[in-house]
Amino acid sequence: MDFAPTARGREYGERLATFMAERIEPIEREYHRELRSLADPWVVLPVIEKLKAEARSEGLWNLFLPEGGQEYGDVPGLSNSEYAPLAEQMGRSFIAPEIFNCNAPDTGNAEVLVKYGSPQQQEQWLKPLLRGEIRSAFCMTEPDVASSDATNMEATATVEGDEIVVNGRKWWTTGIGHPNCRFIIFMGLTDPTAHRYAQHSMVLVPKDHPGVKVERLLPVFGFHDEPYGHGEVSFTDVRLPLSAVIAGPGRGFEIGQGRLGPGRIHHCMRLIGLAETAYDLAARRSVQRTAFGKPLANLGGNRERLAKARIAINQARLLVLHAAWLLDTEGLQGALSAVSQIKAAVPAMAQEVVDMAMQLHGGAGMSDDFPLAAAFANARSLRLADGPDEVHLGVVARLELRKYLEENR
Template sequence: MDFTLSERETYFRDRVKAFIDAEVTPRQDEYHRQHHEGDPWKVIPVVEEVKERARAAGLWNFFMPPHSGQHHVDDTFEFEGTQLTNLEYALCAEEMGKIGWASEVFNCSAPDTGNMEVLHRYGTREQKERWLRPLMNGEIRSVFLMTEPAVASSDATNIETRIVRDGDHYVINGRKWWSSGVGDPRCKVGILMGKTNFEASRHQQQSQVLVPMDTPGIKIERMLSVYGYNHAPHGHGEVSFTDVRVPVENVILGEGRGFEIAQGRLGPGRIHHCMRTIGAAEVGLEKMAKRLLSRVAFGKRISDHSVWEQRVAQARIEIEMTRLLCLKAAQTMDVAGNKAASQEIAMIKVFAPNMALRILDDAVQAHGGAGVAEDFGLAHAWASQRTLRLADGPDEVHARAIARNEFGKYGDWKVDRPSNDRGPEVSSGDIGVSR
């Protein structure tokens, strides 16, 4: 097994890293100053400036999937981006994950990435011209409207938002929340998932429609905080839809195809999060190590206390394990397709955020009181990573899929007990073990 990176993989990773080192990292203070000045829900000038430089350098839209040669009849090659594989993009995304605003610089930030993939894969020519082109140009932002406050949205079939046909329009009524990106003043379009047919089979009730965010009847009820942070100017909102009318041609792929689209969208989105998470964990470990080497307690550097040696060693081990699993998932997606990689995607989606949270928590501990303040950015990083145990499906849903796949390998297995050994009575909570 050869773990050597190809020339192309190294080329793009190194270009992204070099650009971040030269253009993003030195402007961190400028970014934070602009971010905290005045209204938080605004376009931040330094981001727009660096975006133009990245685009001019050809470092743009890395996430768009390579074409398979199978194009929609009205599709063209003009909506294709840089054409990186998932594996190539994984290496770039890890670098982007080290600084919170770096992804947007390359036009590679969620939820726009997933929404652009949906439009690229399933959209009509007209839908692409109206929405995909300005998204790929970085001129507008978007929102994905799926999760609802009234139901357990980890099971997408619970979604209750109604999409009712009325002549040449759909009428939408419902309420969404954790609508990421809706606070951005450039958010011009949403992809909304709701039900067009409550009587159809369980996975054919849902549809997805494009909703211009200036349509009458749409109201941002409130912006939600994440452990006290508002995540401006991106933000996560609770949004109500009251008799919102959109043309029938705004449906994506067709009625009853919403669940299918969601599955296609969330696979790549899940692994993109994990790639960036590895970068965040690397930063956490770096800050922890530097802090431990620079402080003295009880007569010696904190780094020389054995408990911290153990924590730092464990952090490095877990980062390396996570990276390998993430790259395996990416390569499996490239070679065999997203569906074939579902087990690897589920495993990395569970493990990566939990890994990063452990390392960031240790980094906070290493910094003492400074860790829970915002002086070193660790508290905000921890809060952001904690949301990923819920985003794109909670841990429990992915663990369920992993376990069911594992049980499926032994579907015909039966408890085998010798006839002369009755053994103890087995309760419903016990698991029989073969002897």
């Protein structure tokens, strides 16, 4: 593969970098300070809407959505390989993904609706999502079962005549706290007698529908990630027309697999951007601070730690770019091992780099004066989100061993 960016990818990268340097970086520290000072931080500050409008007017909007999404809104139709470096740049900021309308889980939900949604679903939910007028959430993980195995799911989406009835309890529902969250994609058990991969359905549930209740917003190492949030949500006899089912009953697993490939590229490249931010802070700290008469860089093996961090970040980036290229050229099945490899490798790398940066900052690294504690929470949580490390390592091992098992037949 050729790692050189396309002319289009380079042009978008330059424009995105300029926008972030000139308009996002100068206001981000004050933005977080203002949000934390509010009695109710679950709000969208005016500066976010202002920057969203500017990004959209300049064509830096919906960059995540590949070819085929243009008919639904402002979509440039970039490939995974073209978008991946842009996701890395956005990952250097906690607010940039929303400003460019590239925030999870909206990105994955939009991809689902482009590929599997009916015209009515696309009109009602996809188009306003791509215009940045609403936000969304995704409900899959459950508190009472081991959700690393999705076939354990107990929440139900039962067909009753021309209705679908949703019941159950979900948690770690990302985005549910956002004041503009308007709908949820809910995955539930429809037919336990069907093939194990045809038992589940995905349903579009309006957040304000009777029977839907946000029970609580969950902290991650004490961070609530306002105004996005991760919540526990209950569904009690939520009745919806059968037209709310995406692609029809029993297709939940098929949709889920199609959703996760590009989304993992996005997550991993944003994490590489996060690791780069942590690395920048660590390197600056190491040359600006002295202890025992020496710069921190010359104490306790810190030069070696910085060198190993640089190597780890660069290795991870190349691994993700390769996975993105495989997705573009061979589809999800051809990229399955590579996608699982990055999902296991990149969050662990980012966690280690952020931890190193926190150590160089001493007590300050654990405070709100620097973004490192929040970055650590983010990296650590992504070793579980979209499947724990062990599941992805199991996929890689299965695909690797298959080659040798076939040799012995």
